[in-house]
Amino acid sequence: MGETFPAICLSKNMEDYMEQELIDQIRKGNFQAFERLYHLYAGFVYNVALRILRNEKDSEEVVQEVFLILYRKIKGFLRKSSLRTFIYRIAVNQAINLYRKRSRQTKYSPVSLTSQHKETDSEYKELAETVLNQLPVEHRLILTLREIEGLSYEEISKVLRVPIGTVKSRLRRARDGFMVKARELLEQEGLL
């Protein structure tokens, strides 16, 4: 335990240093630095949007919007939180906003995500995706942040601006919801 502590500190400092370096480069107008930032975080933004919206086109729109906002705001970024948390928060907010907008416009009917990948993906993956898509949006979001993107409880609490206790209880409810839906689906398919 005593040996890992300095290593963690070092990696944290290194991460902070690299983050600051990246921000400085972008502020100086280095467009390649912004491209590097995009490649670091686009996956997260896309996955969160895809799980919330369940629609590929809309998710692409969210990714584009998030990085345009970021390009505009990064010059005034005050480092009150880490850049990572800042980006995650923008991504979640944008995806939720678009989800609400689409829900208001029409009865939102997302494009099935499983149909395109049926031949290549495993059966488990397909079924897990089907179950996840059946859950309410808040459960999908928290499961995506924790189980798909691997964020810590602390990071999730910063992104969603809720206490860690709330994160844990929401996650528990989401897991229970997932298990119930999974059981129903497996029974329907005769796989249980």
Place this chain on the structure above:
Amino acid sequence: MKPEDLYRHLPDLKSDPPRHIWRSIEHEILKRQNRSLSIGFYLKWIIPFGAVLFLLLFLYCHTYFVSQQEITTYYALVEAFDLSSTDFVLEI
């Protein structure tokens, strides 16, 4: 197959964003930059130049109309008091 097995496969749902998104972001940023450059040029050169031009035109018009008014007043005075006689002018 158990529900827990499906849960364990959630991390597999991670997918990469399509490559074309970066191109469209890049395109949009460059477009906005060009637009802000043209706005910057407009603010930096066109507006000050226009303001100076307007000021000069205003001063010219002001001077012109004031002098016109002075001439008109002068003739009106001349006419009103019959100051056109040479004697009076000489007396003054």
